[in-house]
Amino acid sequence: MISLQFPSRREPFYSMKSKQDKLKSILPSGKKDKSFFELVYDTARLIPKGRVTSYGAIAAFLGSKMSARMVGWAMNGAHHVSPSVPAHRVVNRNGMLSGKAHFATPTQMEELLAKEKIFVKDDIIIDFQKKFWDPAMELSID
DNA sequence: TTGTTGACCTCTT
DNA sequence: CAAGAGGCCAACA
Structure with missing residues (x-):
């Protein structure tokens, strides 16, 4: 199922802190x-x-929608954790490969995406809205 | 310990 | 429109 929505500016159902515990269970x-x-x-x-x-x-999805910055910071350390984290599948809200500079080579992120049939033009993912996967939409939390 | 700095996002001038 | 500010939380000096 494909979500065509960007994270809404409305208060989403998953933004409540109390969801964190459920998250931990799933x-x-x-x-x-x-x-x-x-x-x-x-x-x-x-x-x-x-x-x-x-x-x-x-x-x-994790309960504090203002922590996007921390998610980026987390990805910074994602290279040396195990099991591995597909950091290349995380981009900013415009579909821009803002983190590509942090990969081993300047082209690695784009290459990893290309292997998954995700293509990039001018550092922006083509058809970003169609490729977009919103954890809150796809993972049911109650 | 305090301060600064991010692979960000949204709202406000 | 563009530019600034505020909020988040972990790392590092």
Whole structure:
């Protein structure tokens, strides 16, 4: 199912802090003392191949939609965590590859995306809205 | 310990 | 329209 929506500027149902506990139960690894970063990593690992999402969408999904910045910061450390995190599937809300400079080579992010049939022009993902995967829409939380 | 700095986003001048 | 500010939270000096 394809979500054609950007994260809405309306107050979304998932923005309530109380959802965090439910998140912890549906996300893979069972540790209870998850930091915000770990939640970010877990969510990112759920992004299907061939789909992308945005920092803000993950942040909103995790309960604080203003933490998009932290999601980016989390990705900064995503290279040396295990299991690996598909950081290339996370872009900013315009579909721009804002993080490509942090990959091993300047072209790696684009190449990884191309393998999943996601193509990029001028650092922007083509058909971003069709490739967009909103965790809040696709993962049912109650 | 305090301050600054981000792979961001939204609202306000 | 463009530009600024505020909010988030972890890392680092």
